[in-house]
Amino acid sequence: MGKPVIQVEDLWWRYEGRKDWALKGVNLEVDEGEFVGIVGPNESGKTTLVMSMNGLIPNNYRGIMKGDVIALGMNTKEYQTADISKRVGFVFSDPESQFLTMTVEEELAFGLENLALPVEEIRDRIRWAMEITRLEEDFLEKPPYELSGGQKQRVAIAAVLAMKPDVIILDEPTSMLDPIGKTEVFNVLIDLRKNYNVTVIVVEHRLEDIAYLADKMVLLYNGEILKVAPPQEFFDDIPFLLEHYVYPPEIMIAVHKLREQGLYSGKIPLRFDEGVKILEEVVKG
Amino acid sequence: MSYGLAIEVKDLTYVYPDGTLALKDVNLSVKEREFIAFIGQNGSGKTTLSKNIAGLLKPTEGEVRIFGRSTKDMRIKDMATSVGYVFQNPDHQIFNMTVYDEIAFGPRNLLLPEDEVRERVLEASKIVGLSEEYMEESPFFLPKGLRQRVAIASILALRPKVIIVDEPTTGQDWKQSIEIMEFLKYLNGLGHTIIIVTHEMEIVAKYAERTVVMANGRKLLDGPTNEVFAEHELLRKAFVKPPQPTRAAYALRKYGVRQDVLSVQELVEEVIKSFKRSQERRTEAGLNTESAH
């Protein structure tokens, strides 16, 4: 793997007016080109952690911070969020809440105008971002809030992607979407993983797709990182995940139970199809 | 056990003011004490259907009857006390400065005497597990989970027999989802008819006895949840993906695995059963070949 692009060093954060620390001594390193999945129950600090990676924390929130976060060599305490964001893109979970304009085209151009790019470059980048996120030409003239959930979130991703950040962070990008929308967004992530060398950090509840996409899985619980491992190792201990309120895909649980019964002895499957094959082998006897 | 009819939807067609045809000839009847899930893609009509049942929308054609009365003839007060509707975003349904006033809002709209209002507030907050200490707090500053409880309590204070909850688990983690669903199950046990509108198939599989699948404004499937999820071909058309155990059972159908599987536990049991059958067959086959020698 490449050099580290995000370094979180013994990070503590407490929101103003709260008694408890939201993050308690978190250490994490994300390397160039890595695809990282962050999981954990609500209120465990996932959003706080990713917001600290582009400077939203500590710059836009009040609270007490200890430790450092270095994003592409920039210490988040010393740089403004707007400057870090030019290289560390951030997609929020509610697609509606991040729209700033009244047409898709304005939305896609917004960040690029802030980068002060030449007009031709903006045009090319908008086209490029729309291609990856599979947005149709028609959408450009539409108000973003008239689109479906999946389309909205793809517009949000395209708007960030067009800025060509080195790192793109997605905070529960599918949690507000219906199943079709979720699939649409994951198809974009799969494409990013396969064809573009961008570092991706995703917070997700639904592990079905993240399990086979990620290079590295992170379990955050009660403000602390309990486990960092490649997916194969991460999902190997199913009871540990369940104990910490992380619900793995049910096919994994099924295989795990068969393994407990001594009917199977191999690895936990990361994909549904692999799981079905394992069950098939067991059934055949 | 037989219960009376709670909801009757007859040839319901609904067209929004902008001309969008959202429901076409929907028929549905729901008995008291049922626990039903409405599923389908966005735009399939499931929310429009549930709002018609709650009387928030009135049929363009056809009718909706609640305990025998057409929603067209019912006043807002009659509707609110028969069918309660909990909106997805708690922020849309909080109008008062304290939790107490919030829960009392409905009963006060019924013009009940203040001591009965108080009784209902206390009853409703007890059911949702909101302790007295919250009563004077502002509902806006409570965490989302508690705000949702306040929203449900304020519906319960109207004592509706039917409760519809729109997307109860969206944005919640697994633990919170289980908590809220267990709570709805408890209300169901108290005698309420529960309808949930949702995208989460694991939740449907675990809690709903009956599932209605909507597609393009029409009712596509309606029946016991395990039977509905076994209709793989039809569900694919409605872009509904059954939960993983059901899909796995479908993939293993040629091995005689039961097709109405919903939970991991059922799937594992079925796989083990089939495994044992294969073992027996093999032993028999083994015995046969041995005896042939």
Added chain:
Amino acid sequence: MDPVKASAPKKMRRTLLGYLPVESPIHAFHPIIKTFFLLIISVYPLLIDNPEWNIVGIVAMFAIFFLSRVQLSIIKFYTTIMLNIFWIIFIAYTFFGGYTPGYHVIARWGPILISWENIAWAITVYLKMFFAILVIIYFLSVSRERDVILGLRWVRLPYVIAYMIGLAFRSIGLSLIDFNTIREAEKARALDLKALPLTHKIKKFGLYIVPLVALALRRTEEVSNALDSRGFKFTGLRGYRRTDYLLSKYRFQSKDAAALGLMLAILAVLTYFRYFTPLLTGQSSALLRLLGSWMGVY
């Protein structure tokens, strides 16, 4: 959402007031023309008192509505409202217009005097207003927020200001959606506004404000995060100019110049008529003269 449309779907573009077909000829012009249309043409009725001339303006506006393919429902809706307003103005001026010595009194009931001058004035004011309101409605039915913002950028307003106005539009749009949901949620809680006496109604109306403000507060945080995360700075970009991609997409062509020239020319002519001739005054109106002689005033 993928709603099933009852009518054949035509490619429409949302505007501030409704929808406009994509093939509307107005789209052939630079978006700034719409803003100029509002700014220049709405001055015309201010210069004209003469009812005939205002009727010509009104007829011309209807022609422009049809040429631009504005939905008939919008025209019908506002025309109906305007006709209702006519009665309000008519009654207000005729019955309560007051009396100045020299007025031609037509009828008198106790303290109420009906004079020809007041009736003439009611007609004059109403037609002026009708013309002006048609201009505004036209603007709202062909323009989008984007056109307004383009207009502001075109006159080189600092982008931060243009941008804030854009955000205001967006939050109004969101609040309208919220407002509908809140109304439904109140119905679900047995609030029956129709059944309440007016004083209660007004009191209960405050209830809408509470959730709307709460939602707006939550959104403020979201929006400021989103702004920062896309490299936006209120302080401006030190050392280099922000690109204006949006404006670069449109070119001010000769037909735009022609349209603008025509609007300004008419404005100049009207201004001349107004201040150097009696043509646009009420006294010069043949229509009022006819009406007056019919009522036996002249």
